[in-house]
Amino acid sequence: MIPVQGFDGHKVAVLGLGRSGLATAAALRAGGAEPLCWDDSPEGRARAEEAGFAIHDLTRQTAFDGVAALIVSPGIPHLYPKPNPVIAAAMAAGIPVDNDIGLFFRSWATREFDNFDTTPRTICVTGSNGKSTTTALIHHILQEAGRPTQMAGNIGRGVLDIEPAEDGEVVVLELSSYQTDLARALTPDIAVFTNLSPDHLDRHAGMGGYFAAKRRLFAEGGPDRAVIGVDEPEGVYLANQIAMGREDDRLIRVSSARKLGDWGWSVFARKGFLSEWRKGRQLASIDLREITGLPGAHNHQNACAAYAATRALGIAPRMIEEAFHSFAGLPHRSQTLAEKAGVRWVNDSKATNTDSAAKALDAFRNIRWIAGGLGKEGGVASLAGHLEHVRKAYFIGHSARDFALELAPLEHEICETMEAAVAACMRDAEAGDTVLLAPAAASFDQYPNFEKRGEHFAQLVDALPG
Structure with a gap:
């Protein structure tokens, strides 16, 4: 568990008591806060009571008296199609609204990091399609390379439910638009954008709002390195906003549709072969055609994104290729x-x-x-x-x-x-x-x-x- 920093001795309201909500309440309590829990469903409230948390009716007029912040589960709308009444009341009262992703980024780094030989890192993956496969593949490559790693977010465990960092650890997070849209802190070391296609449009009032929610991962925290799929106009735009010029290798462009050899750093797949190019020359190539866990062009894009993210950590191409072959794929995804x-x-x-x-x-x-x-x-x-x-x-x-x-x-x-x-x-x-x-x-x-x-x-x- 990651104890939440910054709320010691304060009351913090938690709205939504599913997996992430209960993990958030536990992490707040571990950090010295007093979580006040509420869910619209009796079943959710019962789960929280069984876990020993105080139930606090956030629909009451005085519900936010003495409350320092409201932490919201990702499935609860805060703006579109219309704000949840509890969130609207908190905002009207001037109560800061956040989610577990924001709490994670304000709490992940501790003074223990000063004692580590290698500072722990975070890789965050967002986009419309392929997020889960890309996240799991990055995690798998790190495991095969012998790096300490945990995976969480929109896949597997809640972000606050993972263990505190080890020396040199890499945490890989899958983040949905619901999660990136509200988080008050977003500071990944490496951020990955896979692609964009219409989804959750009612929640974001259209494609512009949906893309804006994804873009926050890159605009709010300024990752040290960004991996951007450029097969859609939004990815091209995002890459253009990040890079200071064609040779800027803080950005790794990714494509499964065309060659990208003229940029500072790029990874692309054509006719079943992944290629890495840097400063105008090819550094590595991998035949993806017989890798059973990554069939099809869409999975080749996922492979390119995972390759780029792990190369940014210094993992060798041969080791990545070996990990590709041992990757079984995710259940229910090709x-x-x-x-x-x-x-x-x-x-x-x-x-x-x-x-x-x-x-x-x-x-x-x-x-x-x-x-x-x-x-x-x-x-x-x-x-x-x-x-x-x-x-x-x-x-x-x-x-x-x-x-x-x-x-x-x-x-x-x-x-x-x-x-x-x-x-x-x-x-x-x-x-x-x-x-x-x-x-x-x-x-x-x-x-x-x-x-x-x-x-x-x-x-x-x-x-x-x-």
Whole structure:
């Protein structure tokens, strides 16, 4: 646990008592503060009481009397589409509002750092797609290189739940726009921007607000080194704002679409090969094509970003390449589950929108595609240009028939359930085929979340013969 600094002897309100909220309350208490906890749900309040925290009704008129700050869980809106009433009341009363990310950065460094031979570092990863894979891959490379490391944030543990730093440790944090938007302190040593595509637009009042939330990671703290994906206009703009000129190697540009050899420092992937260039010459190259944990151009972009971040720490290219080969990938993200009778079974249940589904469809050949669920606004017609390698689709869930109509004349079968879809794929698939679960839809019609959907698919695949 990271004891929160700066609130010793003060009352600090905590709104939202999920994983990060309870970890925040514990870290505040460890730092000498008195956490006053509130959640709109009785279940959340009960969890806090069981953990020994005081429940303090933050909806009361005098709730913020004597309170030094309000700490908010990331899922609670503070501005758009409209502020949560408790947050609005705190702001009206002049109470500083922060989140656990802001507390982490004000509390991570301690006087113990003066006794270390190597100062601990933080790497923060943000963007729309690939954040989790990039974060996990950086963490894996560090582990394989023998560096002490912890991973937290939007993946794994809450940031305040990790252990205090060791000598030379590197903490790798995945940060969502919800987390970067509100944090009052953001001071990573290395900051990574993967890419940008529309998401959470209601929470940020459009693409401009969404990008602005991501940009804060680079603008507020000024990282020592920035790794920027430049395959979208926003990344190009962000890189331009950071660099003082073409040769400025505090910035590492990353692309999975084109060569970037003319900059101070760049890492790019073309035709399945990763290349590192610095000051006009190539320093390293890695063949990504046979790395099973990183299939497809979208994962090659993740590999480039992770490579750049770990090279910035001085890790050798050969060691990074070895770590790539031992990386198993994350569950539910282009995860190869099995190969049976020459058929590859891939779980990409995390592909809940058309953008991520398109990347999965572009990554494989001879696809038997399982898709559907609770369709999202805008439908799936945009996937029509990504069906070249789909032999047949097997649609499930609430939007199965809508998908079939939108993607006609694609050969398809309405299966309704995951069990029926897996059975149909088992019946039809031939050696050399890939059965790909990439739903392009939310899971809530049949499953509580995408993880449960992917787990069900994995269980059905595991039970298949061969």
